[in-house]
Amino acid sequence: MLIRYIGLAIASMAGGAVIAGGYFAFISLIGVFPKLIEKVKGNRHYMLVESCLTYGAVIANAIYIFNIEIPVTLVGLAILTLFGGIFVGCLIGALAEVLNVFPIISRRFYVRRGFPYVIMAVGIGKVIGSFIGLLAYGL
Amino acid sequence: MADLIYLKLSESVLAESRKITIKDVSKVVCDNPEMKYGTEKIELMNFSGTKQQQVISILDIIEEIKKEYPKAEITNLGQPEVIVYYKEFDTADRMKQTVKLIFICLVAFLGAGFSIISYNSDVNLVGQLDLMQDLFVGESETGSTIAGLAYSIGLFIGIVIFFNHGTNKKFSDDPTPLQVQMRQYEQEVNQTIITDAERKKDIRDAD
Structure with missing residues (x-):
């Protein structure tokens, strides 16, 4: 019986390590945090930010897997989801940028000026779409 | 014989004062120490008003040196353009940062x-761990605590290996992935500023 548990543990641990590698490669290659850290002068705080990423993921993962209940009240939940939303928003924007969506559209339609308005439109569209989507889920 | 001056222009510099001299943007090597000193002291520009960045071309710098030492032969071994950033420091800034x-x-x-x-919820990870529990141990056992624990530890190990550090101490001297990304991003930004400045003719260049 013990050997089976050991096999299970090794398989799960290896799975966790591979998923972490892939997941964080995605987050760091998509370049959200380089741009955010750039906003802080001197930009020598990258290790601190990386540590925050590490422990955020590890703790949240444990909370999810083991169903740990943490009473943070409604306000706390709002703050948590606000920052989650900011992160996902950055991720979506960065994904569009990495895939060169805007430069390609700009060249196809010969639009050079007024591109900030296009980006604004994308942002507003995303917010409205997210609201409608959540309303449809009955939130 | 003409004196040789070697320059090595930086990619971008952050200026500490409004007055920019050649010493701020480039390393200077010259056989004649007096000339080296004189070259380093040559003033390139003065930041005025709210302007915070300026692209300076090597040709502008050569011109300025030629005014001082008409016979000098100048060789640049660094970048063809340098971006000078200027930002005033104030105490409220630290707080904001x-x-x-x-x-x-x-x-x-x-x-x-x-x-x-x-x-995790997208790929139904808890369900998967339950399935693995069934496959490895058998259905009679309930819960997947061991698999969950091992998965959580594995996740931590994977991230630490990827980022090359767990706390503020690195395991080896390699730069971390974020560091590499940040330097790449910095270079792309510099390149964009130089290209933009050239298009707008907002570059200090030879006339």
């Missing part, structure tokens, strides 16, 4: 947590 850093850390901490949970 700290607040920004805390904000970024919060986004990193809670955002990474948020997205790993969304990943």
